[in-house]
Amino acid sequence: MDEQRLLKACELVDKGKYSEAHIEFIQLAENTPEPLEKAWPLIYAANTLQTLGEQEAATVQLSAARNLIERHRPSISARDERFAAVECFLDFVDANLLWLRGGNQEAALNRFDAALKKHRLALKDPRSRGLHEAFQIRRAFILADLGRWKEAMPILEGIKSPQEYREGIAFYLGHCYLSGDELSIRGRVREGKRQIDRSLKAWPAQLPRVSRALRTGNDLLQSQRLCQSKTGT
Numbered sequence: 001m002d003e004q005r006l007l008k009a010c011e012l013v014d015k016g017k018y019s020e021a022h023i024e025f026i027q028l029a030e031n032t033p034e035p036l037e038k039a040w041p042l043i044y045a046a047n048t049l050q051t052l053g054e055q056e057a058a059t060v061q062l063s064a065a066r067n068l069i070e071r072h073r074p075s076i077s078a079r080d081e082r083f084a085a086v087e088c089f090l091d092f093v094d095a096n097l098l099w100l101r102g103g104n105q106e107a108a109l110n111r112f113d114a115a116l117k118k119h120r121l122a123l124k125d126p127r128s129r130g131l132h133e134a135f136q137i138r139r140a141f142i143l144a145d146l147g148r149w150k151e152a153m154p155i156l157e158g159i160k161s162p163q164e165y166r167e168g169i170a171f172y173l174g175h176c177y178l179s180g181d182e183l184s185i186r187g188r189v190r191e192g193k194r195q196i197d198r199s200l201k202a203w204p205a206q207l208p209r210v211s212r213a214l215r216t217g218n219d220l221l222q223s224q225r226l227c228q229s230k231t232g233t
Contacts, residue, residue, distance in 0.1 A: 001037040002028060009041070013048060022048040037073045037088050039065045043093050050097050058097060065090055084122045091115035092131060099138055109142045130163055137165055144172045149179040 009024035025045035032038040042065035049058035069087055074080040095111035096103075116123065116135055123132040136155050143152035153176035162169055 001032045001040065006041065006044075009044065018048045018051050022052070035068055036082050038088050039068050039090070042068065043086075044089055046097065050100060055101060061227060062094060062097065064088070066094075084119070084126075088115070088119040088122050088128070088131065091118065092135060096134075096138065099142065105142050109139060109146070112139050112142070133159060133162065133163070137162065137169065141165075141168065141172055144175060149176045152176055155216055182187070 005024065005025060005028050005194070009021045009028065012018075012021035012024060022045050025041040025048065029038050029041040029045070032041065042061060046058045046061035046065065049055075049061055069083070072083070074083055092112075092115060095108060095115055098111055099108040112135055114138075122128060123135070137159060140152045140155040143149075152172065156169055156173040156176060159169060183197075
């Protein structure tokens with residue numbers, strides 16, 4: 001796969017040029033003969049379609065990526081890190097799109113939880129730290145939205161150096177500190193208010209969620225390739 005073209009497409013997403021980025025991702029997929037390599041730009045293309053408001057097309061695009069991956073699933077006895085990486089990211093994006101659509105929060109949470117369980121071994125790999133964190137951030141946000149503050153709070157507190165959604169984490173953590181039994185702890189109340197004030201001052205008008213999801217996948221792809229190059233596989 002042409003990695004420079006992939007980066008160029010991601011840069012277009014960063015600039016908000018989603019239609020141009022989508023074209024780049026699709027052309028990149030068409031020019032990539034290796035099936036698992038081809039799946040990556042197809043997944044990215046689904047993200048951009050979702051941002052453009054084309055939900056049905058995004059679903060179709062994601063299904064195409066999943067079908068491609070399924071046709072090349074290795075045998076149970078085989079261990080293919082490339083396959084594990086792309087399937088893990090696919091399941092993350094699948095759950096992420098459901099969350100972004102703002103529908104059934106419980107359904108989105110269940111999808112994230114199922115993916116975490118399915119890929120628990122792959123996500124323990126240090127190279128998957130960013131993706132694992134992305135899973136947990138979204139789970140915590142949903143739990144908080146569902147009023148399950150006590151479950152959301154330890155997840156948010158455990159994210160020390162977030163690569164995305166810093167303002168969102170501060171905002172939700174502030175509400176966790178202000179909720180339920182935490183009201184009896186003055187220090188938590190003060191910290192909660194501080195976190196909320198900080199998040200509201202820094203929170204941008206629109207969060208580029210799709211761009212951040214793409215970067216998460218790109219980091220995973222690059223780290224997986226780096227390992228391959230070192231091992232000679």
